[in-house]
Amino acid sequence: MINIHEVIETNKMIEQENLDVRTITLGISLLDCAGPDLSEVNEKIYNKITRVAKDLVATGNKIQREFGIPIVNKRISVTPISLIGASACKTIEDYVTIAKTLDRAAHEVGVNFIGGYSALVTKAMTVSDELLIRSIPMALQATERVCSSVNVGSTKTGIDMNAVKLLGEIVLETAELTKERDSIGCAKLVVFCNAPDDNPFMAGAFHGITEGDAVINVGVSGPGVVKRAIETVRGEDFETLCETIKRTAFKITRVGQLVAMEASKILGIPFGIVDLSLAPTPAVGDSVAEILEEIGLEYAGAPGTTAALALLNDQVKKGGVMASSYVGGLSGAFIPVSEDQGMINAVEAGALTLEKLEAMTCVCSVGLDMIAIPGDTKATTISGIIADEMAIGMINQKTTAVRIIPVIGKGIGDYVEFGGLLGHAPVMKVNEFSCDKFINRGGRIPAPIHSFKN
Amino acid sequence: MKKTVITVVGKDRVGIIAKVCTYLANNSINILDISQTIIQDFFNMMMIVDTSKAPKNFDVIAEELDQIGNEIGVVIKTQHEDIFNKMHRI
Numbered sequence: 222m223i224n225i226h227e228v229i230e231t232n233k234m235i236e237q238e239n240l241d242v243r244t245i246t247l248g249i250s251l252l253d254c255a256g257p258d259l260s261e262v263n264e265k266i267y268n269k270i271t272r273v274a275k276d277l278v279a280t281g282n283k284i285q286r287e288f289g290i291p292i293v294n295k296r297i298s299v300t301p302i303s304l305i306g307a308s309a310c311k312t313i314e315d316y317v318t319i320a321k322t323l324d325r326a327a328h329e330v331g332v333n334f335i336g337g338y339s340a341l342v343t344k345a346m347t348v349s350d351e352l353l354i355r356s357i358p359m360a361l362q363a364t365e366r367v368c369s370s371v372n373v374g375s376t377k378t379g380i381d382m383n384a385v386k387l388l389g390e391i392v393l394e395t396a397e398l399t400k401e402r403d404s405i406g407c408a409k410l411v412v413f414c415n416a417p418d419d420n421p422f423m424a425g426a427f428h429g430i431t432e433g434d435a436v437i438n439v440g441v442s443g444p445g446v447v448k449r450a451i452e453t454v455r456g457e458d459f460e461t462l463c464e465t466i467k468r469t470a471f472k473i474t475r476v477g478q479l480v481a482m483e484a485s486k487i488l489g490i491p492f493g494i495v496d497l498s499l500a501p502t503p504a505v506g507d508s509v510a511e512i513l514e515e516i517g518l519e520y521a522g523a524p525g526t527t528a529a530l531a532l533l534n535d536q537v538k539k540g541g542v543m544a545s546s547y548v549g550g551l552s553g554a555f556i557p558v559s560e561d562q563g564m565i566n567a568v569e570a571g572a573l574t575l576e577k578l579e580a581m582t583c584v585c586s587v588g589l590d591m592i593a594i595p596g597d598t599k600a601t602t603i604s605g606i607i608a609d610e611m612a613i614g615m616i617n618q619k620t621t622a623v624r625i626i627p628v629i630g631k632g633i634g635d636y637v638e639f640g641g642l643l644g645h646a647p648v649m650k651v652n653e654f655s656c657d658k659f660i661n662r663g664g665r666i667p668a669p670i671h672s673f674k675n
Numbered sequence: 676m677k678k679t680v681i682t683v684v685g686k687d688r689v690g691i692i693a694k695v696c697t698y699l700a701n702n703s704i705n706i707l708d709i710s711q712t713i714i715q716d717f718f719n720m721m722m723i724v725d726t727s728k729a730p731k732n733f734d735v736i737a738e739e740l741d742q743i744g745n746e747i748g749v750v751i752k753t754q755h756e757d758i759f760n761k762m763h764r765i
Contacts, residue, residue, distance in 0.1 A: 223756065225710045225721040227763040228682055232752065286734060289754035475761040 231472075232289070239445035239507040240473065241291040242480045243500050245281050246421035248428035248436040248493065249273050251300040251337075259309040263322040266305070270297060270326035270335075273435050273490075278331040280487045284480055292480065293642075297327065298426035298438075299337035307349035313356040320360035320367050327366040334409075336426035338369040341416070343378040344665065346387075354387055358394040361406035368409045368424035372416040374611040376618045379668040380414065385611065386660050388412050389604030393627055396596065400629035403637040407626040408559075408591065412607050414614030414621045419494050420550040425587075425622055436493035437485045438550060441477030442500040443469075445507045447537075451515050462516065463536045470497065470540030478545040494549030497541035498586055499533075501561035503644035509533075509554050510563025521556075521564055522573030530554060531584035551620055553586025559639060559646035560591050568647050575606075575649055583613050588621040593637045593646040596629035603627065605656035608666075616669050678707065678756040679726050679733070681740065685749025687718035694747055695722070698740065703728045718749070723756065 234240035254265035274297055281295040299305075302319055310316045320338055327335040338360055340350040357369050371388060374380035392407055399406035411425040418429020421438035428436070450469040454461050477495040485492035501509045510521035516529045534553045542548050556578065558564045567573035575592065582588040588610045594603075607623045614621030628637050631648050638645045683691060692711075699706060704724050711720040726736060737753035744751030 222708055222723060223680065223759045223763065225712055225719065228680055228721045228759055229714070229719060231759055231762055232682060232684075286737065287755045288758040289752055290758060472762045476758060479757055479761040 234443070234446045235290055238443070238449050239502070239504060240443045240476070241293050242439060242477060243442040244294040244296050244421050244423075244440045245277070245292060245480065245484050246296045246298055246426055246438045246440065247274050247277050247490065248298045248419065248432055248438060250428055250432060250434045251305045252430070255305045255308060257308045259315055259318065262306065262309045263318055266319065267322050267326050270299070270323070271329050274330040274332065276488060280484055283487065284483050288479070290476060290480065294333055296332050296421070296423060296426065297330070297335045298421070298428045299323065299335065300428050300430060301337060301339040301341055303340035303347075303350045303353040304430065306353065307347070310349060310352060313352060313359060316353050316356035317360050317363055320356070320364050323367050324364035332366070334366050334368050334423040336368040336370065336423050337428055338367050339371060339427045341372045342381050342384045343372055343375040345381055346384055351387070354384070354391060357391050357410060358398045358406065361395050361409055362398040368426065370411040370413055370416065370425045370427060372413040373607070374414040374615050374666075376415055376615050377668055380608065380611045380615055380666040382608065382660070382665050383663055385608050386601070386604050386663070388607060389600040389602070389660065392603050392625065393600050396627045396629050400596075403639060404596070404626050404628045405639055405643070408624065408639055408643050410624065412611075412623045414611040415619060416622075417550055417620055421496050422498060422500065422551060424624065432493070433491060435490045437481055437488065437490050438493040438496065439477045439481035439484070440496040440498060440500065440550065441473050442498070443473040444499045444501050444509050444512055446473055447499065448506070448508070448512045448515050451512065459532070463532060466533060466536035467540035470537040471544045474541040474544035492547070494547045495541075495545040496550030497537055497548055497552040498550065499537055499554040501555060501557065502642055503560055503562055505562055508561045508563035509556055510561050510567055514563060520567040520570050520572035522567045522577045526577065527580050527584055530556070530581050534585045551586040555587055555590060556581055556585060557591035558649070559593065559637070559644040560642060561644070565644075565646060568649060575651060579609060579613070582610060582621055583617060586620065588614070589623045589625055591643065591646065592625045593628050593631075593648045594625055594651045595632045595648055596627050597632070598627045598651050601655070601657045601660040602651060604660045606651070608660070612666070677727070679724050680754050680756050680759060681722040681724060682752045683718070683720040683744070683749050685718055685744075687713065688747070691718065691747060691749060692720065694743060695740070695751070698743055699724060702731060702736065704736070
């Protein structure tokens with residue numbers, strides 16, 4: 222039987238170290254909502270989401286009460302909308318009506334985000350893909366809870382540079398349309414390489430076409446728990462450090478697995494995966510950067526940061542995979558700048574630059590995330606940043622992503638305030654040398670060779 | 676039988692266990708295990724109980740125990756046992 226010290230340990234993680242289940246995300250396939258008549262498509266989408274997800278929030282709250290573990294977000298991901306709207310949508314405005322329908326459905330069932338206003342264009346854009354992408358700025362302006370993502374590359378197909386070029390412009394346009402709120406629209410737009418089909422985390426969640434009709438995916442979190450655990454092994458060698466991280470990751474992930482199984486049972490919807498990611502929040506003590514500092518760096522960004530992050534990420538995975546029967550999604554450590562107080566401190570101290578962040582994305586999940594850059598950054602420069610990040614993902618067979626926010630009207634050193642989980646951030650410097658000719662070439666970058674790994 | 680873990684944390688005083696146990700007895704909740712310890716001057720008690728014969732449902736029991744905690748100045752948490760088993764047992 223369980224003993225009092227184990228009970229105290231668990232409750233301490235929850236009460237003092239910010240252990241929580243970050244999200245229960247219900248993936249819903251909308252493939253059966255597609256058709257040639259737009260109003261019918263909208264109606265079907267609304268009906269399906271509100272029917273399948275009607276008990277999602279109540280279930281999350283019930284699990285939270287019974288186990289005494291906070292379940293911070295209840296969310297929905299849907300099939301990429303470029304597929305669902307392909308036959309009905311003839312204009313940008315047509316696609317925006319679907320975004321509004323998603324937003325309405327999200328409000329109705331009480332989820333705080335709905336992801337899947339997406340297109341998958343790893344090789345090239347179809348007419349409908351391009352229409353959807355061009356509708357993103359307007360869709361994000363017109364809605365509150367809709368999140369958008371575009372997958373523009375993969376290890377198997379290469380990178381669609383036409384889409385990369387277009388997305389540089391789209392990111393800027395989204396920033397412009399939401400400039401009165403610090404260009405917050407861009408916080409809900411992710412550009413991916415090798416996007417996973419089962420990611421429960423926003424803004425990049427969508428319900429992949431390889432998934433079933435509905436599925437429960439869960440994202441756990443607990444940077445604070447890992448930090449507290451490794452505080453106890455200060456000065457010890459790497460073996461001890463790694464063992465400690467691994468053991469902690471195991472415990473955190475078991476909670477995720479438990480919550481996922483319970484939610485699946487109550488809702489009668491199959492369990493998909495647990496995402497192991499260490500996801501920080503702006504709360505003090507809930508930071509990945511603070512873990513890096515505890516490992517032995519003065520600030521995130523100091524020499525040694527990439528190595529420290531690599532070992533952290535690897536140990537989290539090693540501990541996590543044993544704790545859950547199905548691991549998926551992004552599963553690693555997130556390094557968003559605005560959502561992590563330790564990252565913000567590092568930027569302010571001058572320890573962390575965009576280039577170092579790029580290096581860090583080579584060894585952890587996702588990529589350049591929640592980074593505010595000057596509002597006068599050129600579209601081609603944004604495309605260049607995206608292209609670099611996509612190349613890292615393509616060559617290293619991993620997921621990478623870009624979620625940057627050119628804050629209109631603000632420059633280096635200014636601050637942006639997104640509020641809530643999205644946090645706040647200093648505007649960071651971007652390399653100002655031009656990549657216009659590179660981006661304007663057009664076409665695609667071929668898939669990489671899978672041998673001669675050097 | 677789904678077991679429930681009740682934890683009581685707070686400043687030590689006379690009658691904490693009596694108060695909680697009286698409530699449990701009045702609601703047909705059987706105590707399977709009980710242990711306590713003092714950590715950094717704080718009274719920590721854990722009970723593993725069986726609520727299957729209780730007339731009230733889990734949410735009501737948790738709420739009422741929470742109120743009792745408020746009355747006597749301690750924090751009482753009621754949680755299903757699974758979260759501890761999953762985390763600490765392979």
